[in-house]
Amino acid sequence: MRAPNEIDFWRGFALLTIFINHVPGLYFERFTFRNVSLSDSAELFVLLAGWAMRKLIDGPARALSGSALVLRLEGRAMTVYVAQTVITEIAIALLAAASLLLDAPFLIDWHNASAVFNDPVRAHIGLVLLTHQLGYFNILPLYVVLVVGAPIIVLTHRNAARALLPFSFALYAGALAFGVNFRTWPVEGTWFFNPLAWQLIYVLGFLLGGKDGVGGFARQWRKTLRLLAIPIVLLGALVAVSGYSPDPIDLPSPKLLFMFDKTYLSPARLIHSLALAALFGGSFAAIARWTPRLSHFFSLLGRNSLNVFCAASILSLSAQILRFATGGGITTDALIVMVGFSSMGLVAWLSEWRERLPAAPGRGPPSPSGAPSP
């Protein structure tokens, strides 16, 4: 297993935050950083995913040929896709079971699930095509698209490194300028996380994770960037606390450029999340010295981010159902956080324990592991 490191640590942090943020109404939600921040853990998660992919490309996958790399990344995309479809199906079953056990038919409506029960023919096609997504189960579809597209990022980086950022930025700007987003179906609408916009922060993570180019620049000017980040982070806190949101009526077109929109990752959110990264990036060494246990725990979660994310998604939905059944309250909420965090830790520990198991004699070598996942 990798030793605790900065990427895994913050990924673990993002996972815990996402778990809490995905139980609406939870008392402890008020302590998560989005209450004092313009951007939230979703930006952090995607930025770090891009960063981790760069670590893979520059590290274990450095010697891979282009085609081997494509195969590996598409294999990873398949894993994420399978994870998404499985947890969505579990979520649907959870809602269905809860609706029976609690005699509460309206639970099958939650988070856009109702089409599965009321329009099953079309909804099942949508589930497989990822055009039908459940609320709070809409980050992985974005991630699937990003990892499916990752070979384009990597091959562009290998063959025309300077073109990557302009290309990614143009796609982002086009999506915002013309309001282009993936459609959902059969429930008419658009994706909650627009991949055409969010790819930029993934690419930025990828670039910042490198030692040269943008990453090299950021490292060289780290102190200056950190100073620049302070007013941005403070301003973001002010915006979040005051609840301010720009008025599109007074804005020039394209209006999305000036909004604080999450779906399209408006520039204000993007800049703010980069400022957060600039301000807090590099603080891991101090945190690890100060609370080694915490850094171990967060990194454990971050190393197994896909498994932990899936567990957290199911746990947060279970928590919502529990809050419905019991009526909520601070005791229930405290229990939810304790059980949730420890279950996420258990899932991560089990994932690593399984990988550490020696292969049975005659069954071949253990599967390679320990490489950072994109």
Next chain:
Amino acid sequence: MPPLSAACDVPTADIAAPASLPNLAAALRERKTARILAIGSSSTAGVGASSNGKSYPSQLETILEDALKGVDFVVLNRGVPGELAQTAAERLKSEVALAAPDLVLWQLGTNDALARIAPSEFEATVLSTIRWLKDNRTDIVLVGPQYSPRFARDPNYFAIRDSLQDIAAKEKILYVRRYDAMQFIAQAHANLQLMARDNFHLNDLGYQCMAEHVAHAVIVSLFIKAPRPVGN
């Protein structure tokens, strides 16, 4: 004024207290066309209806165009079943920026009550969104939670419903009291089935009544003496 159909007939007082809709009125006066954004959860998306055309926003478009001849209404349906007010509020902002509607119909409450969102938190979300819409010269109609015998004794449900009523009174905006309207129909015509087989979602007739009630409230409000819209 289009009469309510026999099945959906309820005393006007049970639907809504009129409130001015200055921006919608101005759009009708100046452009003879109006854009309406319907956001909300399953009752907006039309779960339980036999087809998309039977959802309340679709039926509303027809009723409004029949009632106000020569006016073109575009009603956009942006309902996501089971969504909470907080998520809808986030979505609403980009939808408003992109679609620039004259009126937003926001149907809400049931899911927040079921998810046990604290009424104070719910109220803060709704209030800040209403104020944001006002700043953007967009009218808003709140469409409250439905009546269902199932929730007739759920204190959470009433707390959320009452907080909508308070918000509407405080902000002087139109609030369609679906609960009261549906309860009246349930009691006056016990043989009428407004619900789908799951006894929670509306059926086509239920959506027709919902559309009629919203249309009625909007039209009555359009014809009360409206102050000039802010900023015009």
